[in-house]
Amino acid sequence: MAPPTLYIHMMSPPCRFVRLVVAIVELEVNVVVLKELSKEMQTPEMLEKFPQHQVPALDDNGLYISESRAIAMYLVSKYAKDDSLYPKDVSKRALVDQRLFFDQDLYARFLKVFLPKFHGKEVEASDIEKAKDGLETLNRMLDGKQWLAGDSVTLADYCVANSVTSLELNPESGLDPNKYSNIKQWLSRLESSNSKYADQMEAFRAFVKQIQQSKK
Numbered sequence: 001m002a003p004p005t006l007y008i009h010m011m012s013p014p015c016r017f018v019r020l021v022v023a024i025v026e027l028e029v030n031v032v033v034l035k036e037l038s039k040e041m042q043t044p045e046m047l048e049k050f051p052q053h054q055v056p057a058l059d060d061n062g063l064y065i066s067e068s069r070a071i072a073m074y075l076v077s078k079y080a081k082d083d084s085l086y087p088k089d090v091s092k093r094a095l096v097d098q099r100l101f102f103d104q105d106l107y108a109r110f111l112k113v114f115l116p117k118f119h120g121k122e123v124e125a126s127d128i129e130k131a132k133d134g135l136e137t138l139n140r141m142l143d144g145k146q147w148l149a150g151d152s153v154t155l156a157d158y159c160v161a162n163s164v165t166s167l168e169l170n171p172e173s174g175l176d177p178n179k180y181s182n183i184k185q186w187l188s189r190l191e192s193s194n195s196k197y198a199d200q201m202e203a204f205r206a207f208v209k210q211i212q213q214s215k216k
């Protein structure tokens, strides 16, 4: 069977999460980097495969999957050497799922904080408040815990950390996750626990720096 094909855009946070999972699982994938999503994801052929016309999008030999979390769950379930990132045990998996669904809302809140910057717009004060509320919730979830779901690192940690660190795309918003002590410690624990995650964060921060300089 041919390796799966993963369609991505380099600016996309959900794609960053899936790329990390691919790296951690050490999966061979054919990565297709798209530049103009509105054109490339909206051809009749692509719309038939991916009606949502969003990236990341996975084609695993005719199985078409959109939604970053669903792609990550599938890749780990099908290709990972063990189930630690996405446990087969139903109770353990339920905790991971809960956090992944929680992240869908959390990321939507953070998107409203970093996206306006790329459209030259100010962030709405009410959106800052909603993002803060999300960070406070996450900080509570991490109280007394090393990881977000269970006793070891799971997809939930990488997915939520990806959303949280996306806030670094707009430092002018003043929203700093490191002001929340449980989140700060957890992010640093995650970085020191996996060199692939640490490498990706280093590349991401270099990318953010480039964007900052180009906006000056």
Ligand SMILES: N[C@@H](CCC(=O)N[C@@H](CS)C(=O)NCC(=O)O)C(=O)O
Binding pocket: 009, 011, 012, 013, 014, 037, 038, 052, 053, 054, 055, 056, 066, 067, 068, 069
């Ligand atoms: N919930 C989706 C969100 C994906 C998403 O928003 N993708 C954006 C890029 S970051 C996209 O493809 N936008 C193009 C479009 O919506 O037509 C996921 O987690 O995969």
